[in-house]
Amino acid sequence: LTQGLDIDDELWSRWRNEAYRRFVEDIEIGYVDPDIVPLIKLIFSKRSIFSISSCSGRVVAVDTTYPWVREDASIIFKKHSPLTLNELISIINTPIRYRCWIIVSGPILHIVAKSLESATKVLNLARSCGFKHSGIISLRRDGIVLELISGTWTSFLVKELDTVLIDLKHAEKLLKTVNEILEEGKRRLQRLEDALKHADL
Amino acid sequence: LTQGLDIDDELWSRWRNEAYRRFVEDIEIGYVDPDIVPLIKLIFSKRSIFSISSCSGRVVAVDTTYPWVREDASIIFKKHSPLTLNELISIINTPIRYRCWIIVSGPILHIVAKSLESATKVLNLARSCGFKHSGIISLRRDGIVLELISGTWTSFLVKELDTVLIDLKHAEKLLKTVNEILEEGKRRLQRLEDALKHADL
Numbered sequence: 001l002t003q004g005l006d007i008d009d010e011l012w013s014r015w016r017n018e019a020y021r022r023f024v025e026d027i028e029i030g031y032v033d034p035d036i037v038p039l040i041k042l043i044f045s046k047r048s049i050f051s052i053s054s055c056s057g058r059v060v061a062v063d064t065t066y067p068w069v070r071e072d073a074s075i076i077f078k079k080h081s082p083l084t085l086n087e088l089i090s091i092i093n094t095p096i097r098y099r100c101w102i103i104v105s106g107p108i109l110h111i112v113a114k115s116l117e118s119a120t121k122v123l124n125l126a127r128s129c130g131f132k133h134s135g136i137i138s139l140r141r142d143g144i145v146l147e148l149i150s151g152t153w154t155s156f157l158v159k160e161l162d163t164v165l166i167d168l169k170h171a172e173k174l175l176k177t178v179n180e181i182l183e184e185g186k187r188r189l190q191r192l193e194d195a196l197k198h199a200d201l
Numbered sequence: 202l203t204q205g206l207d208i209d210d211e212l213w214s215r216w217r218n219e220a221y222r223r224f225v226e227d228i229e230i231g232y233v234d235p236d237i238v239p240l241i242k243l244i245f246s247k248r249s250i251f252s253i254s255s256c257s258g259r260v261v262a263v264d265t266t267y268p269w270v271r272e273d274a275s276i277i278f279k280k281h282s283p284l285t286l287n288e289l290i291s292i293i294n295t296p297i298r299y300r301c302w303i304i305v306s307g308p309i310l311h312i313v314a315k316s317l318e319s320a321t322k323v324l325n326l327a328r329s330c331g332f333k334h335s336g337i338i339s340l341r342r343d344g345i346v347l348e349l350i351s352g353t354w355t356s357f358l359v360k361e362l363d364t365v366l367i368d369l370k371h372a373e374k375l376l377k378t379v380n381e382i383l384e385e386g387k388r389r390l391q392r393l394e395d396a397l398k399h400a401d402l
Contacts, residue, residue, distance in 0.1 A: 005206060005317055066382060068333075068352040099378070116206055120340060132269075135336025135348060139321060147336060151269040155355045160374050167368050173361050177300070181267060 005116060011142035012114050016050040019112070023051070033058075033080045035186065036107070039193040043111065046201040048118035052145075053110045057152070057185030059083045059178060060103045063096040067103055067155050076100065082179040088171060092158060100159040104178050106152030106185030107131075107192075112143035118201055119144040129195050130188035148192070152185045154178075206317060212343035213315050217251040220313070224252070234259075234281045236387065237308070240394040244312065247402040249319035253346075254311045258353070258386030260284045260379060261304045264297040268304055268356050277301065283380040289372060293359060301360035305379050307353030307386030308332075308393075313344035319402055320345040330396050331389035349393070353386045355379075 023040060026032045032040070035056035043051045058080045064073035076094050077087065083102075091100065113119035119136060126134045126148040138145040156174060158166050166174060224241060227233045233241070236257035244252045259281045265274035277295050278288065284303075292301065314320035320337060327335045327349040339346040357375060359367050367375060 066353070066385070067355060116340060123338075133334070135338045136340075137324075137336045139317060139337075152267070153354070154268060154358075157355075157357060157375065157378060160371075160378075163371055163374060165368055165371050165375060167366055170361075170364055170366050173364060174358065174366060177267075177358060177361075184267070 005139060005144075006141060007114060007143060008141050009114070012112070015112060015142045016044075019050050019052050020044055035080060036189065039109075039189065039196070042193060042196055043109075046196075046199075048114040048201050049111050049122060051109060051111050055105070055108050056080055056189055057107045057182055058105055059182060060105070061091040061094075061158075062101050062103060063094075063098055064101065065098045067101050072098075082182060083175060085171065085175055088175055092164060092168070096159060096161065098160075099157060102156040102158055102178065104152075104154050104156075104181045104185075106150035106181075107148075107189040109148040110137075111146045111148060113146060114143060116144065119146055121199065121201060122146055122148070125195050125199055126192060129191040131192065150185060150188050152181055152188065154181055206340060206345075207342060208315060208344060209342050210315070213313070216253075216313060216343045217245075220251050220253050221245055236281060237390065240310075240390065240397070243394060243397055244310075247397075247400075249315040249402050250312050250323060252310060252312050254309075256306070256309050257281055257390055258308045258383055259306055260383060261306070262292040262295075262359075263302050263304060264295075264299055265302065266299045268302050273299075283383060284376060286372065286376055289376055293365060293369070297360060297362065299361075300358060303357040303359055303379065305353075305355050305357075305382045305386075307351040307382075308349075308390040310349040311338075312347045312349060314347060315344060317345065320347055322400065322402060323347055323349070326396050326400055327393060330392040332393065351386060351389050353382055353389065355382055 033056045036054050040051050040054055061077040062073050063076055077091050123134055131148045131150045133151055134148045136144055137147045234257045237255050241252050241255055262278035263274050263276055278292050324335055332349045332351045334352055335349045337345055338348045
């Protein structure tokens with residue numbers, strides 16, 4: 001049984017050009033995290049893939065019932081580089097309505113491939129660089145959408161309403177862990193960039 | 202550009218039979234979490250998909266540097282149902298070598314589809330039931346492998362070596378959060394089962 005997947009080359013190219021235009025614009029505005037710019041440029045230099053969104057990894061503090069709940073959630077703090085003790089204290093001192101979660105996310109990239117072959121190549125390459133939760137999230141006429149994601153995601157529940165749930169005497173240990181996790185994400189991003197340099201895609 | 206994806210019907214059926222045999226065996230041994238049995242049976246009743254592995258969601262306490270590090274990690278505790286205060290205290294009292302993380306994972310299923318069409322149908326259905334991080338993880342000659350996963354994953358760093366990092370005075374608040382997260386995962390599993398009942402797959 002051979003199954004056809006129709007991808008329209010022209011639609012793919014149009015989407016690619018649009019994504020590239022937006023990427024350049026986002027750099028100018030300052031939307032793009034500088035840590036990820038060389039990798040995205042490298043991806044756009046390939047024949048069979050392009051990038052539609054990306055994040056190099058970040059620390060976020062959110063006031064929400066659960067980390068995945070977006071309705072009525074407020075971002076208290078967001079940073080793409082290591083958290084300082086003063087920042088942590090200021091997060092803890094911010095009044096909240098639900099729970100304060102500090103979330104450290106690893107890098108995430110959305111890539112559009114032109115063929116099943118290039119999609120599979122990217123998936124295998126990404127997994128070998130530590131992006132172990134990667135997959136095809138959509139098969140469309142204008143391309144195959146991949147999500148490249150590492151498992152370096154962690155949450156820390158620090159407060160519920162006025163009650164601080166962590167032991168502040170040991171805040172430095174928490175801080176150190178948060179920053180190590182962020183750095184591990186950046187290391188995997190670097191590994192992906194190195195591997196992509198030599199990949200025929 | 203029409204791209205061929207060759208799936209061998211006979212190989213797919215052989216894999217399906219093997220997976221079904223193992224599922225039945227695992228039920229007998231007691232390996233399968235009872236919460237998920239009806240859903241897996243339902244999946245096996247469909248023409249174009251089968252299941253190769255599944256978990257209904259669980260609470261695990263692990264001694265490891267980071268949640269994703271498996272080398273030299275030890276499982277201190279594992280349960281597919283709500284955590285009790287006594288269990289939490291016993292986890293905290295367990296001597297460790299690195300860090301103690303309590304990890305609450307939502308349900309996860311691996312499904313093998315016979316065609317791109319059925320794979321896409323399952324993906325859309327899963328996403329609509331709260332399995333928002335689902336994707337195709339592998340395109341093989343014997344089937345398209347899907348990972349259905351919800352975003353209801355959280356970690357709680359409770360200890361580093363001998364240092365307890367949470368405030369034990371408020372352990373019940375942590376416990377309540379852990380169990381609510383576990384329950385949310387089970388709810389999404391139920392939603393998936395309900396939606397699958399009426400799906401033509």
